[in-house]
Amino acid sequence: MLPDPNSLSGPLDPAPDAGWVDAPPRMGFFTDTSVCIGCKACEVACKEWNDVPGSGLDLLGMSYDNTGALTANSWRHVAFVEQPRPAGHRGPPSAGAATAGRGAGPEFLGMPGAQPPGRAGGAEGRSDFRWLMMSDVCKHCTHAACLDVCPTGALFRTEFGTVVVQEDICNGCGYCISACPYGVIDQRKGDGRAWKCTLCYDRIGAGKTPACAQACPTESIQYGPLDELRERAAARVATLHERGVTEARLYGHDPDDGVGGDGAFFLLLDEPEVYGLPPDPVVTTRDLPRMWKRAGLAALAMAAAAVAAFVGGSS
Known part of the structure; x- marks a missing residue:
């Protein structure tokens, strides 16, 4: 069913709206990029648990990023962005800020400006630039255009509010690919069907944490009830602002944005475009x-x- 263009504002729990009775709390991801160290454990765990094929090795020129984007074979993608340190930046937050309320962690974890392996410390160390790292994933939109355009019902809304592709029903038409405002969904070569993150539907249905969040060593990827994650994220941004990291901001958390808010949202340290994210995503089917x-x-x-x-x- 296509969305009512007059209902795309205000909070919505998509599972009951999709017909689920007595649905559990909406579950999702909060990815705190300020504590991401670019280890790619999330990528590996996702591939291993979901039996996602290898993406091949492509260092993409001067980047440490060997996947490049979310694809049918990369349901988690760790982006690496190297940039000059912002003017007036007072320096990285301590690990206490990075792990407040979530257990202690090594003092160097999550420092905006942390050096990649082999580049930090000693005479080789630098302080004039920083690395921005972000583990990207399907946003599991509140108003998901991919659901609207799928002609076979291969895409469905789960009781947890997430969006899943049933590969045995997908006919490879590709409508969902062009409908996604984030460019998340992709067709697998030699297969033709659409593939993307399922937020480990099989794991969360059994009361377990998604593989990527389970594997993340710094708790950059956090999983839980979406309302709790939003409260935690707001507190985290306030803490970073108090510590002088004024560029910290949330992305995808607002239920009044163009997609009704995301089930997977992020804390960013720069504008969304820097991370390859659209600044103002809109449900592509809202005018239909x-x-x-x-x-x-x-x-x-x-x-x-x-x-x-x-x-x-x-x-």
Whole structure:
């Protein structure tokens, strides 16, 4: 069913809206990029648990990123962004800020500006740039355009509010790929079907944590009830601002944005475009009900005109 364009604002629990009775709390991801160390444990754990094929090895020029983007064979993608340190930046937060309320951690973990392996410390160390790292994933949108356009029902909304592709039903039409405002969904070569993150539907259904969050050594990827994650994220941003990291901001948490908020949202240390994210994502199908209504009215008008012309011509 296509979304009502007048209902795309305000909070919505998508599972009951999709027909689930007595649905559990909506579950999701909060990815805190300020404590991501780029280890790619999430990528490996995702591939191992979900039996995702290898992506091959491509160092993409000067980058440490060997996957490049979310694809049918990369359901988690750790982005590496090297940039000059922002003017007026007071320095990285301590590990106390990085792990407050979530257990202690090594003092160097999560420092914005932390050096990649082999580049930190000693005479080789630098302080004029920083690495921004982010483990990207499907956003499991509140208003998911991919669901709207799927002709076979291969995509469905789970009781946890997540969006899953049933590969045995997918016919490879590709409509969902062009409908996704984030460019997440992809077709696998030699297969033709659509593939993406399932938020480990099999694991969370058994009360377990998704593989990527389970494997993350710094708790950059956090899993839990979405309402709790949003509260935790807001507190984290406030802590970073108090410590001078004023560029910290949340992305995808707002239920009043163009997709009704995401089931997987992020704490970023720069503008979304720096991480390859759209600044203002919009449900690509939100205008379809209005368009179909106008098309129907136009068709009725044409039919009425044809009938009038026929009657007028015969009399």
